[in-house]
Amino acid sequence: YNTLLKTTIDDIITHSLLPRVLHISGDENIIADVLSRFKFDLLHSLVPNISISSFQPPHSVLGATKK
Secondary structure (H helix, E strand, C coil), X not given: CCHHHHHHHHHHHHCCCCCCXXXXXXXXXXXXXXXXXXXXXXXXHHCXXXXXXXXXXXXXXXXXXXX
C-alpha cells in the first residue's frame, strides 16, 4: 500500500468523514472540462490570469519501490 492512500484512509477514519464522488458534466464545470482536454488557449481566454504548474508526486507516495 502506498503512503498517500494510507494517510487518506487514516484521516477518513479519524475524522469520521464520508467522502463522495460526484460527476459534474463539462457543461456545468467548464474550467475542469477545458483543463482535462488540454485546451490551454481556451482556458486562458476564460481565465486570463490563470497560472498552470506541473506537479509530480514523489515516487514513495505513489507506492514505487526501490530496486
